[in-house]
Amino acid sequence: MAKADMMNMTGQGPGDVVLEMKGISKSFGAVKALRGVDFELRKGEVMALLGENGAGKSTLVKVLAGLHAPDSGETRIDGKPFSLGSARLSHAASIAVAEQELSVIGALSAAENIFLGGVPFRGPWTRRRLAEKARPYLEAVGLHHLDPSTRVETLAVAERQLIEIARLLATDARILILDEPTAALNDSDIERVKAMVVRLARAGHSIIYVTHRLGEVFEIADRITTLRSGQSSPPVNVSDMTLEKVIKKMIGRPLEEMFPHRASSLGAIALEMQGVTTPALPLPQNLQVRKGEILGIAGQIGSGSEALLRAIAGADIVEGGSIEVHGRAFPRAHSLPEAMKRGVAYCSSDRKLDGIFAELPVSTNIISPSMRRVSPGGLVNRRRIRALTAEVSSQMAIDGSRAEYKVGALSGGNQQKVALGKWLGIAPRVLLVSEPTRGVDVGARAEIYGHLRRLAEEGMAIIFASSDIDEVQGLADRVVTMYRGRQVRVVDPTRVTSHELVRDITHPEEEAA
Amino acid sequence: MTLLKNPLLQRVLLLVIVYAAMAASVTNFGTTGNAYAILESSAMLGIVAAGLAVNMMAGELDLSVGSVAACAGLVAIMMSGHGLVIAIIAAVVPAVLYGILQGYAIARLQISSLVFTLGTFIGIRGLAYVISDERTLSLALSDLGISMALRERMLLIFSPFSLLMIGVLVLTGLLLRYSRPGREIFAIGGSRKESRAAGVPQTRPLVLSFATSAGLAALAGALASLKGGSATPGSYETVLLAAVTAALIGGVSLYGGRGSMLGVLIGVLTLQVLLSGLQLLGAPNWAANLATGLILLAFLGVDLVNGQSPVADAVRRYSLRARA
Amino acid sequence: MSDSAMQISQVHPPRSRRLLKLILLAAAVVALVALGGWFNPAFLTPENGLAILRAAAMSGIVAMGATFITISGRFFSLALGQTAMFAGVFMAVLMAQGLPFGLAVAVMLLAVVAIGAVQGAIISMGANPIITTLGAGALLAGLAGLTTGGRNIAIESAVVEWIGNGRILGVPTQTWAFLVSVAVAWWVINKTRFGRETILIGANRATAGASGLNVSRITILVFIIASLAAAMMGVFEAAQFSKARVAGFGAVDFDVIAAVLIGGTAIQGGKGSPFRAALGAVFIATLQNYMLLLAWSSGVRTLITGAFIVLIVAGFHIAGRRKGA
Amino acid sequence: ELPDSGSIVMFGQSRENPYFGQNAVGAADVAKQFGWDLTYVESATQEQQDAAIQQLLATGGDPLGIVLNPVSGAAAVASELAITSAEIPLVLLNQVPSAEQGALFVAYGGVNDYLSGVNAAQLLVAGAEKAGVTLGDGLVVNTVAGHTAAQQRVQGFRDEMARSFPDGVSILADVNSGGFLENEGYSIGSQIIPANAGKFNWVYGVNDALAYGAMRAAKESGLEPGKDALFVGGTCMNATTNEAVMNGELVGTSIQSPYIEGAAAMWALAAYLNTGEVVDGETSLSPDTPPSIDEPPHKWNFMPNTMLDGSPASYEQTKIWGKSASELCDYN
Numbered sequence A: 001m002a003k004a005d006m007m008n009m010t011g012q013g014p015g016d017v018v019l020e021m022k023g024i025s026k027s028f029g030a031v032k033a034l035r036g037v038d039f040e041l042r043k044g045e046v047m048a049l050l051g052e053n054g055a056g057k058s059t060l061v062k063v064l065a066g067l068h069a070p071d072s073g074e075t076r077i078d079g080k081p082f083s084l085g086s087a088r089l090s091h092a093a094s095i096a097v098a099e100q101e102l103s104v105i106g107a108l109s110a111a112e113n114i115f116l117g118g119v120p121f122r123g124p125w126t127r128r129r130l131a132e133k134a135r136p137y138l139e140a141v142g143l144h145h146l147d148p149s150t151r152v153e154t155l156a157v158a159e160r161q162l163i164e165i166a167r168l169l170a171t172d173a174r175i176l177i178l179d180e181p182t183a184a185l186n187d188s189d190i191e192r193v194k195a196m197v198v199r200l201a202r203a204g205h206s207i208i209y210v211t212h213r214l215g216e217v218f219e220i221a222d223r224i225t226t227l228r229s230g231q232s233s234p235p236v237n238v239s240d241m242t243l244e245k246v247i248k249k250m251i252g253r254p255l256e257e258m259f260p261h262r263a264s265s266l267g268a269i270a271l272e273m274q275g276v277t278t279p280a281l282p283l284p285q286n287l288q289v290r291k292g293e294i295l296g297i298a299g300q301i302g303s304g305s306e307a308l309l310r311a312i313a314g315a316d317i318v319e320g321g322s323i324e325v326h327g328r329a330f331p332r333a334h335s336l337p338e339a340m341k342r343g344v345a346y347c348s349s350d351r352k353l354d355g356i357f358a359e360l361p362v363s364t365n366i367i368s369p370s371m372r373r374v375s376p377g378g379l380v381n382r383r384r385i386r387a388l389t390a391e392v393s394s395q396m397a398i399d400g401s402r403a404e405y406k407v408g409a410l411s412g413g414n415q416q417k418v419a420l421g422k423w424l425g426i427a428p429r430v431l432l433v434s435e436p437t438r439g440v441d442v443g444a445r446a447e448i449y450g451h452l453r454r455l456a457e458e459g460m461a462i463i464f465a466s467s468d469i470d471e472v473q474g475l476a477d478r479v480v481t482m483y484r485g486r487q488v489r490v491v492d493p494t495r496v497t498s499h500e501l502v503r504d505i506t507h508p509e510e511e512a513a
Numbered sequence B: 001m002t003l004l005k006n007p008l009l010q011r012v013l014l015l016v017i018v019y020a021a022m023a024a025s026v027t028n029f030g031t032t033g034n035a036y037a038i039l040e041s042s043a044m045l046g047i048v049a050a051g052l053a054v055n056m057m058a059g060e061l062d063l064s065v066g067s068v069a070a071c072a073g074l075v076a077i078m079m080s081g082h083g084l085v086i087a088i089i090a091a092v093v094p095a096v097l098y099g100i101l102q103g104y105a106i107a108r109l110q111i112s113s114l115v116f117t118l119g120t121f122i123g124i125r126g127l128a129y130v131i132s133d134e135r136t137l138s139l140a141l142s143d144l145g146i147s148m149a150l151r152e153r154m155l156l157i158f159s160p161f162s163l164l165m166i167g168v169l170v171l172t173g174l175l176l177r178y179s180r181p182g183r184e185i186f187a188i189g190g191s192r193k194e195s196r197a198a199g200v201p202q203t204r205p206l207v208l209s210f211a212t213s214a215g216l217a218a219l220a221g222a223l224a225s226l227k228g229g230s231a232t233p234g235s236y237e238t239v240l241l242a243a244v245t246a247a248l249i250g251g252v253s254l255y256g257g258r259g260s261m262l263g264v265l266i267g268v269l270t271l272q273v274l275l276s277g278l279q280l281l282g283a284p285n286w287a288a289n290l291a292t293g294l295i296l297l298a299f300l301g302v303d304l305v306n307g308q309s310p311v312a313d314a315v316r317r318y319s320l321r322a323r324a
Numbered sequence C: 001m002s003d004s005a006m007q008i009s010q011v012h013p014p015r016s017r018r019l020l021k022l023i024l025l026a027a028a029v030v031a032l033v034a035l036g037g038w039f040n041p042a043f044l045t046p047e048n049g050l051a052i053l054r055a056a057a058m059s060g061i062v063a064m065g066a067t068f069i070t071i072s073g074r075f076f077s078l079a080l081g082q083t084a085m086f087a088g089v090f091m092a093v094l095m096a097q098g099l100p101f102g103l104a105v106a107v108m109l110l111a112v113v114a115i116g117a118v119q120g121a122i123i124s125m126g127a128n129p130i131i132t133t134l135g136a137g138a139l140l141a142g143l144a145g146l147t148t149g150g151r152n153i154a155i156e157s158a159v160v161e162w163i164g165n166g167r168i169l170g171v172p173t174q175t176w177a178f179l180v181s182v183a184v185a186w187w188v189i190n191k192t193r194f195g196r197e198t199i200l201i202g203a204n205r206a207t208a209g210a211s212g213l214n215v216s217r218i219t220i221l222v223f224i225i226a227s228l229a230a231a232m233m234g235v236f237e238a239a240q241f242s243k244a245r246v247a248g249f250g251a252v253d254f255d256v257i258a259a260v261l262i263g264g265t266a267i268q269g270g271k272g273s274p275f276r277a278a279l280g281a282v283f284i285a286t287l288q289n290y291m292l293l294l295a296w297s298s299g300v301r302t303l304i305t306g307a308f309i310v311l312i313v314a315g316f317h318i319a320g321r322r323k324g325a
Numbered sequence D: 001e002l003p004d005s006g007s008i009v010m011f012g013q014s015r016e017n018p019y020f021g022q023n024a025v026g027a028a029d030v031a032k033q034f035g036w037d038l039t040y041v042e043s044a045t046q047e048q049q050d051a052a053i054q055q056l057l058a059t060g061g062d063p064l065g066i067v068l069n070p071v072s073g074a075a076a077v078a079s080e081l082a083i084t085s086a087e088i089p090l091v092l093l094n095q096v097p098s099a100e101q102g103a104l105f106v107a108y109g110g111v112n113d114y115l116s117g118v119n120a121a122q123l124l125v126a127g128a129e130k131a132g133v134t135l136g137d138g139l140v141v142n143t144v145a146g147h148t149a150a151q152q153r154v155q156g157f158r159d160e161m162a163r164s165f166p167d168g169v170s171i172l173a174d175v176n177s178g179g180f181l182e183n184e185g186y187s188i189g190s191q192i193i194p195a196n197a198g199k200f201n202w203v204y205g206v207n208d209a210l211a212y213g214a215m216r217a218a219k220e221s222g223l224e225p226g227k228d229a230l231f232v233g234g235t236c237m238n239a240t241t242n243e244a245v246m247n248g249e250l251v252g253t254s255i256q257s258p259y260i261e262g263a264a265a266m267w268a269l270a271a272y273l274n275t276g277e278v279v280d281g282e283t284s285l286s287p288d289t290p291p292s293i294d295e296p297p298h299k300w301n302f303m304p305n306t307m308l309d310g311s312p313a314s315y316e317q318t319k320i321w322g323k324s325a326s327e328l329c330d331y332n
């Protein structure tokens, strides 16, 4: 259902501009994140804010939220000048934000999380009163069964994301901003969030919706504003756009091929695992992957797809079964360094947590798994560091001149390339990647797919886990679908529809029925 | 069995064990008279620990509490001629103002309080020496009645001072749990970045927590000095570590966002029972050190067993290997 | 090659920021010295310079070890003063039992390594470093009390006498030891694999573990290094008057932390410089010396020292934020 | 009517400090002579000590008497009042209480720090005469800030110097070293001595260890002790400082024995328990024999503070209550 049609039917006029920004600029040191951005938002509309990684979307959102003060530009709310730069003022102007980074507080209960941050809640904060007031909001995001006094730290990521949105609802703000709310959600939760956004807009809220899932845009948005390198282009109606046009606006050129070609020939068996169990995977798992092959494991969060990679990598303890790489068996209950020694590299899905050293330079990040290689005899060798950095940078197309920049200051796409590329230093035989493009824009995404394919062609075996069906279907040579800790099927992605894949990972029972 | 896994219960159990051990080895330890004395001598530590625990729950640590208590003690003795109330107000109000200032600076600079308060910890101690001209100040003998009144035994095992401590703990506990400012303190303590993004004000709870730690330290210092009848500029140097230890024993986390005032009370009492028992046994000072060190390490042990730790992983790996 | 190096240094905010801190700190020391010399020419004499360095040496040596802890992301240790005390006492006890100096030192160092290793191991298991070291310090104090009954222990040895009072080229042994430890610490942090790994685990422990680094081993080594630095100080303290004492180490930890922080080492870990920590120790010693020579009361000296720490630490913090991030 | 059994409780500071360790031994040795047990309760801070006293009183402990060495100076007034109100005989030591506090205790038996400072000044003057040095200005190396005993010593020293030099010698600096031992004396000395070179020719360390440490620092910066500058402490402590006194690096010393101090307090308590009376005013106890318990103690009983001339013989021959100086002067 395209909501734009509905809006047109209700005859919302263009006169109801609630927010107007003109010439907004914001620099971080040398980084010009926003360069004269114009932005406009009408009452009751969903405005998609699109752009590559690092285009400035989150920066614009934070400026609106008062978390960053803009360097220049003017803002009007309801036609009246408004001075940005204080979170409290933005809040008072009825602007509410769910930021890209999760912002729920683990030590507090779900209900308390909803009412913190200035949402009116008078009187003593007792369990009972909190629960009573919070329940409607939790129900609205589909958390019917959740006890409002549950500590949030005990919840799954998706539930936390939903609580964050519930908090947004509780603010009853006129301008709601959601920065990539669905990046970490399951399909069913995504549906719920989308439905809610539509409902809120219908109730008269204005919504800014940031996403890299371009499909969503066509389902729920009315208009699109794109940012490119910190500059905006005038808003366009969704009904006037196609996916190709949107991508072209975002990256400045048409995206020729999102996915590279498939493997032409496969080599010997690179990795074989049999009957492997871990605390997270009680059912025995078998898997085989060949040199030059890219194996995709499709599954939702918590399906066990990531746990499978963690088991191979030694990040989780393997309790039963056996794993062989190039015919050499792993020791029982192997550790991560032991897996590394045997040529296995693992790039996790949570870049910030354990993928990068955000505060350290690119070069240091790149050498981190290869400390031995760059420090023969225990002494660091600058020449070797430079050589390895240059080698990895050129292979992954990371800007060499930024070798000494903090990785945290790079765009999401570049961060991901560093997190992935650092493993090239140990010349892995088997590369495990979890969610290779989470939060990565279309352009960088295509680039990363290309790199993975090239690595496979150079003789690596690659296994990636992903909850993004398009990605699995487009990239993998072979697909394993997983549901609740069990492998549903092994399929050739070119022979199945995406609908079948989605069914496999969401409700495989229907297949049996 | 599952009850034993409750951290608060574990702590109560420890208190009971320490108390029983002392009662078995020290004559008259189990009397109401001694209970009165232990409560009375916990009062200062309890009030300081309450403030510091608020601070720790906000994810901060105010190292300057001991120095503030010393200054407040000196001021209270200087002003004791004007009566108890004036003396306390004169000691506490400047401390609260200082706490507000310090909290504001830390919030605005977004600097680690460990770093910032290391300076004030030293500087305020210097101030204590300066305002006292490096001398011990004593109550006029005619004012010693104040001391006696504060420690007067009442209600079997209480005194005005120890009742005040309990009042302070209950009040802070209620405010922390059931009020927005209290919840904000928990929020910024548990997850600073997340709470900021969630729109929780950052400055207000920080200012509040530092005002509390300084204010309560000053209240405790003033009352303890009035009770002791004198104040020296070098006093209360050890109260910081004792209060942190008590709070930790009581289950307050150094990483913020965790703990309760009931836990703090249990921690304070455990420490005090242990220390006064050892003192009465005539044990040398190092024995008290040894015992405190052991208790702290024991709690570390408990926390490591309760939680997940790399060592548990390693042990599992090796046992799986050994079995094969 | 020089071309590209130049280019990199131009677009290299972290390094210039580090340099800025160094320059600020050096400027503070120079300003203090100049000002001091203006009011009191005796302040500028070479002897006084040596006296300042000598005074900075004690906490400075320990600060060299402590920086490793801070850089590795484990805040700091509250057991270093007690470790120093224990080292001196234990060595003296061994020598009183008739062990020759070399053997006594070797046995003592083994014990100190064990003390550091145990703390590092407990902490790498996930225990809070502040509590662990607090407990360890209390235990060490208790242990020393237990073995000595609180008495200071005399040491009779010409070697020890020389260590405490000798001079090489007119410069006291302690000062040499300080300079050498600065050089060694700088070299280890900047030039060795272990140093880089220390920075990595401090910057992000989870990523370091996921990159295959042995976080536990590095943590243990870091605490061993800090303990050894403390032991070195303990030996110098005891050697100076050929007497190991149980008391008088209470302020060491805070002096050391102050030096590390004034050096601008980030409490969150992953950054820091032993060289700047050494400058921090020298700065504090210079300030103290200056005020001593003006015969200010100890209250005023303490007050001003505290104020300087606040100002410098906050100044660094602001400077660091303005420039980067 | 002197009880031949019973207990004495002594409250003091940590015996980790050898001085207080000897206090406890001296008191316990005397108590044993009367068949009394002595329990030593040690506290690290004044609050802990107050708490321990309160606890004793609250649990109905009923000792024959209490000996109290307050942790910090004049800080124990409320505890003293509490003990006295509970009608337990209280004897103080180590920190001379003021006359106004007289009602709070039975007697004081111990060191007179003011006199210790006077002694030091006299030793300095005598040493200067012997060495043929004319005393000019000088330096004082003090302990920790706010330490009452040290403040009283310095006061005594100043007053006596003013008496000896009506025209005045001046103290260029009176500096807290932050401690009590040689290391602290050295570290302060090594900073203030070079910078003041040529401006002073004597140094008073408020105890022998501090004086000794400062002396070593002076030697390192090229001054010859006993010639370029005179160093005086005035409380003999250990083998090192004794040797320095004997070879003239320190100008002399006097015996301030913590053992004798503990004993003096106990004798005062015994005399009071025996006679039930106290004579107002102060007295200096004789070094020859302990006071008789048949005579009531004075309110202030100052222990012998005998000077030593620095000869090895004086260490062997000078005795207090039967113990030689070499025994009494080696506790630290």
Ligand SMILES: Nc1ncnc2c1ncn2[C@@H]1O[C@H](COP(=O)(O)OP(=O)(O)OP(=O)(O)O)[C@@H](O)[C@H]1O
Pocket (backbone or CB within 6 Å): A030, A031, A032, A033, A052, A053, A054, A055, A229, A405, A406, A409, A410, A411, A412, A413, A414, A444
């Ligand atoms: N640390 C930094 N210092 C200086 N300029 C920077 C820094 N990081 C990014 N920039 C600049 O900021 C803008 C956005 O950078 P970002 O890396 O996010 O962009 P990007 O265009 O998405 O890069 P890519 O397409 O390579 O992923 C660019 O002009 C870039 O050169």
Ligand SMILES: Nc1ncnc2c1ncn2[C@@H]1O[C@H](COP(=O)(O)OP(=O)(O)OP(=O)(O)O)[C@@H](O)[C@H]1O
Pocket (backbone or CB within 6 Å): A028, A031, A032, A033, A051, A052, A053, A054, A055, A056, A057, A058, A059, A060, A100, A408, A409, A410, A411, A412, A413, A439, A441, C325
């Ligand atoms: N606090 C900061 N300090 C320095 N640079 C920053 C900061 N925040 C953002 N930037 C830079 O500003 C540019 C815009 O970043 P922003 O986060 O707004 O991008 P985005 O469009 O939200 O990207 P993504 O799709 O990856 O979320 C990037 O180059 C980024 O590196």
Ligand SMILES: [Mg+2]
Pocket (backbone or CB within 6 Å): A052, A053, A054, A411, A413, A414, A441, A443, A444
């Ligand atoms: Mg990009």
Ligand SMILES: [Mg+2]
Pocket (backbone or CB within 6 Å): A057, A058, A059, A100, A179
């Ligand atoms: Mg973003």
